[in-house]
Amino acid sequence: xxxxxxxxxxxxxxxxxxxxxxxxxxxxxxxxxxxxxxxxxxxxxxxxxxxxxxxxxxxxxxxxxxxxxxxxxxxxxxxxxxxxxxxxxxxxxxxxxxxxxxxxxxxxxxxxxxxxxxxxxxxxxxxxxxxxxxxxxxxxxxxxxxxxxxxxxxxxxxxxxxxxxxxxxxxxxxxxxxxxxxxxxxxxxxxxxxxxxxxxxxxxxxxxxxxxxxxxxxxxxxxxxxxxxxxxxxxxxxxxxxxxxxxxxxxxxxxxxxxxxxxxxxxxxxxxxxxxxxxxxxxxxxxxxxxxxxxxxxxxxxxxxxxxxxxxxxxxxxxxx
Numbered sequence: 488x489x490x491x492x493x494x495x496x497x498x499x500x501x502x503x504x505x506x507x508x509x510x511x512x513x514x515x516x517x518x519x520x521x522x523x524x525x526x527x528x529x530x531x532x533x534x535x536x537x538x539x540x541x542x543x544x545x546x547x548x549x550x551x552x553x554x555x556x557x558x559x560x561x562x563x564x565x566x567x568x569x570x571x572x573x574x575x576x577x578x579x580x581x582x583x584x585x586x587x588x589x590x591x592x593x594x595x596x597x598x599x600x601x602x603x604x605x606x607x608x609x610x611x612x613x614x615x616x617x618x619x620x621x622x623x624x625x626x627x628x629x630x631x632x633x634x635x636x637x638x639x640x641x642x643x644x645x646x647x648x649x650x651x652x653x654x655x656x657x658x659x660x661x662x663x664x665x666x667x668x669x670x671x672x673x674x675x676x677x678x679x680x681x682x683x684x685x686x687x688x689x690x691x692x693x694x695x696x697x698x699x700x701x702x703x704x705x706x707x708x709x710x711x712x713x714x715x716x717x718x719x720x721x722x723x724x725x726x727x728x729x730x731x732x733x734x735x736x737x738x739x740x741x742x743x744x745x746x747x748x749x750x751x752x753x754x755x756x757x758x759x760x761x762x763x764x765x766x767x768x769x770x771x772x773x774x775x776x777x778x779x780x781x782x783x784x785x786x787x788x789x790x791x792x793x794x795x796x797x798x799x800x801x802x803x804x805x806x807x808x
Contacts (some may be wrong), residue, residue, distance in 0.1 A: 508541040509569055509746050516572045519558025519579050521551045525687070525770070529604065529734060530574050541749070554643065554709050554807070555579040557585050563591040567741035569750060572600065576734045578645040581792045585644055585800040586807050594793070596740050598747055598748035599785035601754035603734035604772035604785055608646065609691045609717070611700045612683035621703040621723040624683065628659040635661040638681040640669040642808045646685035647709075648796065649706070649730050651803045653685075656727050676700060687732070688713070688759035688771045706730040713771055731773075733786045747782060755780050 516534060520526050525549075534545035550558035559579060565571035578623040586595040591597075610621065618624040629633055639647040650663055664681055666672040669690055675681045677699055685706070692699045692713065704709055704720045706728055720728040733736060736754055757763050758774050767774060778784065 488636065500561070510541055512545045513546045514541065514569065514570050514572060514750075515546045517548050517550050517558050517562050517638065518574055518624055519550055519555035519561075522549050525606070525689070525717050526574060526576065526699070526734070526769060528770065529767070532770075533603065533754065533757045533765060536760045536763045537667075537753040540716075540753035540756045545707075548574060552571055554583045554587070556583060556589060559583075559593075560590065562737065562739060563596045565739050568682075568745035569738060569742050571739065572750065573597070573737045574603070574734060577730075577732055577738065577792060579795075580735065580737070580789060581796055582643075582648055582800060585793075585797045586805055591764040594786075594789065597737040598740050598742050599734035599749045599782040599789070600747055601782060602775055602780045602785040602788060603736065603754065604767055604774045605731040605733035606687055606770075606772055607705050607711070607731050608685040609674070609688055609695075609705055609714075610683065610703045610720075611631060611686055611691050611695065612703065613679045613681070614699055614701055615679060616648050616682060616701055618639070618701075618703070621718070621720070621725065624703050625657045625659060628657070628661060631713055632660045633662065633761055635682040636664050636674040637661055638664045640672050641665050641667065645730070648803075648805070649685045649728070652799050653725075653728060655799070656725055671726045683724050696735060707773070711773075712769075733775075733788065737785075 516530055518526055518530055530547055534547065538544050550561045559573060559575060562571055562573035612624065617629045637650050639650060647663060647665065654660065656670065669686060672684055673686065673690060676684055677694065688711065691700065695702045702717050704723050705714065705717050706720050708719065708721065708729055710717060710719060720726065738750065755777060758780060762785055764774060
């Protein structure tokens with residue numbers, strides 16, 4: 488056997504062996520947002536359990552900027568070997584790609600790995616708002632066109648787009664007031680300087696419990712265990728406003744299927760771990776059923792959300808800021 492043939496034979500047997508030993512070094516998870524946010528907390532909790540399943544540490548790398556597109560681009564350009572993953576969500580992997588001209592296709596250039604926990608929004612308002620439920624809020628807005636105001640944590644943020652959809656579904660009109668984050672937005676709501684907002688459960692819950700803000704509905708398909716008395720938007724006949732801030736893991740397209748399967752299994756094992764589930768519950772994150780955690784389920788969800796939200800973004804004429 489000549490040297491060339493021997494090399495070809497060696498490579499033939501080396502490829503499966505390399506896949507079987509994956510991972511042989513640490514795996515990087517790129518977070519396309521600044522450290523310290525809710526995505527950071529989620530990835531650190533899950534990575535501890537995934538470390539045990541994979542036998543290698545997961546290293547968190549923060550690549551923030553340009554509404555998350557820098558981090559997403561970093562993964563799109565990474566080697567398709569399973570050693571670089573992206574953790575993203577409805578905003579970074581659906582809404583933002585509708586706003587920016589990106590050097591990649593958000594579906595074709597990524598391979599889904601696993602769907603992660605989700606977090607719905609609450610529709611909450613100032614404590615003095617003359618409405619007791621969502622139907623009364625809509626009626627009040629219609630009776631006072633352009634007099635109310637709704638705060639958002641930032642221009643083109645997911646709550647900003649959700650409020651545009653709210654206007655489309657209810658036929659209401661009011662100015663949107665973008666803030667530099669959810670913190671300043673909530674401060675103005677508490678002070679009565681803005682009328683209502685879409686906010687994450689974790690940040691609104693303390694104010695709901697001490698009755699300094701009103702809550703009208705949750706954007707989840709089902710009522711929340713922590714707020715069982717709060718109806719869903721579906722119950723209020725606004726089912727088109729169902730919004731879950733879902734999270735997911737992706738790798739670059741072309742990553743071998745057996746490597747994706749191993750990463751997917753580790754993510755699903757993490758979400759089944761009792762200790763991990765307890766920590767996620769403390770963050771009021773909802774873990775999807777196992778059938779909805781698969782790579783295929785994440786792909787189907789992302790496609791459906793693109794069909795839903797891209798027309799809303801484009802019809803509103805939103806531009807990158």
